[in-house]
Amino acid sequence: MNFKKIPLSFEYPNFKSIKFLRCFKNLEQKLFLLGIFFLPSAPFVSCLLFMYPLFKGLIKKSETLFKDKESYPFIIASLIMIIKCILDIYFPPITNESWDVGLSWLGLVNWIPLFLCYFGFQPYLVTLEQRLLVSRVFIASTIPIIFSGITQYFLKIYGPFKILNGLIIWYQRPIDFENGSGLTSVFNNPNITGTWLTLIWPFCISILLINKKNKSKLDFYLTILLCISFVLCAVLTNSRGAWLNLIIPIPIILGRVSLIWLVPILFLTITSILFTFIPIVNSEVQAFFRIIIPKKIWVKFSEIILDFSNFPRIEIWRSTVLFISRRPFLGWGAASFPILFFISTGLSNNHSHNLFLELSLSYGLIVSTLVFATIACIMYFSFKRISKNKHYIEIINNKAWWAAAFIFLTSHLYDISYFDLRISIASWIFLAGLRSISY
Numbered sequence: 001m002n003f004k005k006i007p008l009s010f011e012y013p014n015f016k017s018i019k020f021l022r023c024f025k026n027l028e029q030k031l032f033l034l035g036i037f038f039l040p041s042a043p044f045v046s047c048l049l050f051m052y053p054l055f056k057g058l059i060k061k062s063e064t065l066f067k068d069k070e071s072y073p074f075i076i077a078s079l080i081m082i083i084k085c086i087l088d089i090y091f092p093p094i095t096n097e098s099w100d101v102g103l104s105w106l107g108l109v110n111w112i113p114l115f116l117c118y119f120g121f122q123p124y125l126v127t128l129e130q131r132l133l134v135s136r137v138f139i140a141s142t143i144p145i146i147f148s149g150i151t152q153y154f155l156k157i158y159g160p161f162k163i164l165n166g167l168i169i170w171y172q173r174p175i176d177f178e179n180g181s182g183l184t185s186v187f188n189n190p191n192i193t194g195t196w197l198t199l200i201w202p203f204c205i206s207i208l209l210i211n212k213k214n215k216s217k218l219d220f221y222l223t224i225l226l227c228i229s230f231v232l233c234a235v236l237t238n239s240r241g242a243w244l245n246l247i248i249p250i251p252i253i254l255g256r257v258s259l260i261w262l263v264p265i266l267f268l269t270i271t272s273i274l275f276t277f278i279p280i281v282n283s284e285v286q287a288f289f290r291i292i293i294p295k296k297i298w299v300k301f302s303e304i305i306l307d308f309s310n311f312p313r314i315e316i317w318r319s320t321v322l323f324i325s326r327r328p329f330l331g332w333g334a335a336s337f338p339i340l341f342f343i344s345t346g347l348s349n350n351h352s353h354n355l356f357l358e359l360s361l362s363y364g365l366i367v368s369t370l371v372f373a374t375i376a377c378i379m380y381f382s383f384k385r386i387s388k389n390k391h392y393i394e395i396i397n398n399k400a401w402w403a404a405a406f407i408f409l410t411s412h413l414y415d416i417s418y419f420d421l422r423i424s425i426a427s428w429i430f431l432a433g434l435r436s437i438s439y
Contacts, residue, residue, distance in 0.1 A: 028053040032124045036134060036429070037141045040196055041186060043421050044167045050117070050425075057120035065119060070377065070435070073370040074115045080370075081108055081363045084330045093332045099339050107334020107362055110419060111371075118428045118435070125433040128394050134433070135203040135397060138426070139226065142200050148172055149185035149193065149233045180296060182238025187420070194242025195417040197234045199404050199426055202249035204230050206400035209253070210393055238296055241411055248410065249403035253396060277302035313353045313414060319344055320352040324360050331364040351419075355412035375431060379405060382434035398437050405430040 035049035065071050085108065088101045125131050151157040152172045159172035170186040182190040204227045211220045234242045247266070251258050275281050275289040276298035290298065304311045323332065323340050332340060337352050340361075352358045359368040382402060389395045408427040417423045 028056040029124055029130075032057075032121065033133065033137050036137045039425060040141050040422050041144045041170070042163075042168045043425075044164070046425075047421070053124065054117060054120040057123045058116065060123045061119050070374060071119065073374040074118070077363075077367045077370040078112050078115060080330075080367050081111065084333075084363055084367075087330065088333055093327060093330075094336055094339060096339050096343070099333065099336060101333070103335040104333040104362070110334075110424065111359075114424055114428045117425060118432050121429055121432045122436050125429075125436040128391075128397065131401060131433055131436070132393070132397050134429075135400060136207065138200050139203050139207065142197065142230070143226075145185045145187075145193070145196065146229045146233050149183045149236070150229075152185060153183045153236055180238055180299065182296075183233055183236040185233070187422075190237040191239050191241060191415055192417045192420050192423065194234055194237035194239035194245070195411055195415075195423055196426075197230055197237070198242050198245030198248075198407055198411070199423070199430075201230055201234070201246060202253060202400040202403035202407070205249055205253050206396045209396050213392065238300065240300055241415055243297075245407050245411060248407055249400070252403040252406065253399045273298050273301055274305075277305070312349075315345070316341070316349060316353050317357065320354070320357045320361055324357065324365065327364070328360075329364045329366060331360060331362050331367075334362045337361055351416045353415050355416055355418055358416055375409070378431055378434050378438065379409070381438045385438050401430060401433045401437065405434055 031049050032053040035046045035053065038046040038049065085101070085104045088104050092099075092101055125134060148170060153175065156174075157172070158174045159170050161170040161172065162168070171184060171188055172186060173184055175181050175183065183193060184190050185193050187193040187196065204223070208220070208223045208227055211223045214220070231246060234246055247262075250262055272289050272293055276286055276293050319341055320337065323337075323344075337358065338348065338350055341347065341349050352361060356368055356372055359371065379402070382398075386395065386398045386402060389398060405427070408423075408430060412418060418427070
C-alpha cells in the first residue's frame with residue numbers, strides 16, 4: 001500500500017481547532033480591553049464585556065484578597081453600608097414621602113460593585129506592558145467622544161441618538177451659547193464631558209513623550225494632533241474644572257523642570273484674565289485684554305471673583321457638614337441631600353458637590369473615612385514606588401496613571417461626576433492600576 005497517497009484530511013480539523021482555541025487565549029484580557037474601548041460611547045455594552053473579565057479576575061485575586069490588608073477597609077465599609085440599609089428598613093432616617101429606603105439600597109450600586117472592579121481588574125494591570133496597552137485603549141476610546149463633540153460644536157449636529165431601544169444614548173444636546181453652555185458630546189452635561197477628557201489627558205501626554213523617543217515621526221505628529229484635539233474639546237466644554245485639570249498633570253508627568261515655563265505662562269494668563277474685569281484697571285486696558293482673552297473665559301471667572309454669591313457651593317458644603325453632624329455614624333441614606341437641602345433652605349440641588357461629603361451624608365463618616373483613607377494610602381505608596389523607577393517609559397506611563405487618579409480626586413472636591421458610570425468605572429481602574437504599580 002502506498003501510504004503517500006492516503007489523504008491527510010484528518011489533520012485539517014485538528015489544525016482548525018487549535019486556531020479556534022487560540023481565539024480564547026487570554027480572552028478575559030481581550031474583553032477587558034474591549035470593555036474599556038466601549039466605556040465612554042456605549043457603557044451598557046462595556047458593562048456586558050466587563051462581566052467575564054471581572055469574574056475571572058476575582059477568582060485570580062481571591063487567593064490573596066484576604067491576605068491583603070488594603071482589602072479590609074473596602075470589605076468593612078461594604079458591610080457597614082449593607083447593615084445601614086437594613087436598619088433603614090426599620091428606622092428610616094427621613095420620613096419625607098420623597099425619600100424611600102430603596103434609594104439607600106440602590107445607592108450601593110455606586111460603591112460595592114466598584115470595589116469589586118477594583119479587586120477584579122488588578123490582574124489585567126500587573127505589568128508595564130498591560131498598563132501601557134490599557135492607557136492607549138483609553139485614548140482610542142475617547143476618539144469617538146472628540147469626533148462627536150466637534151460635530152456638535154462646529155457642525156451643529158444634535159441628538160439625542162438612541163440605539164438598542166435607548167440602551168445606548170448619545171445625548172449631543174443643542175448648545176445654549178448665549179447662556180455659556182459648552183460642548184457635551186455624548187455625555188449628559190459639559191462638566192462630565194470635561195472630567196472624562198481630562199481623566200484621559202495624562203495618558204495623551206505620556207504617549208506623546210514616549211512617541212517622541214521613537215523613530216516614527218508619523219506617530220509623534222499624530223499624537224500631537226490628538227493632544228490638540230483633547231485640549232480643544234476640554235476648553236470648549238466651558239468648564240472651569242476641566243481647564244484646571246488640563247494643567248494638573250503637566251508638572252506631575254514632566255517633573256519640576258516644567259515649572260520653569262509653566263509658572264510664568266500661568267502667571268501671565270491669570271493676570272490677563274484679571275485685567276479683563278477688575279474695576280481698578282483702566283477701561284482701555286480692559287478693552288485690550290478682552291480682545292485677547294475669549295469672552296467665555298473671563299466671564300466665567302468674573303462671575304465668582306466679582307460676586308462671591310455666584311459660587312453657591314460654599315452654602316451647599318456648609319449645609320452638608322451640618323447634616324452630617326446630626327447623623328455622623330450611619331448618615332441619612334443615599335439620595336438624601338436634595339430632600340434635606342430643600343427642607344433646610346427651600347432651594348433645589350442634586351448633590352453636595354464633594355464626593356467625601358456625599359458618601360459621609362449617605363452612609364456615615366466611618367464608611368467615607370475607610371474608603372478615602374485607603375485611596376490616600378494607594379496614592380501615597382504608588383507615588384513612592386514610581387519615584388524609584390529608572391526606566392523612562394515606565395516612569396512616564398506610571399506617572400500618567402497617578403495623574404489620572406489625582407485628577408479624579410481633585411475634581412471631586414468641588415463637583416461630583418462619579419455617579420456617571422463611565423467616570424466611576426474608569427476611576428477605579430486607575431486606582432487598580434496604582435495598586436498594581438505599588439506591589
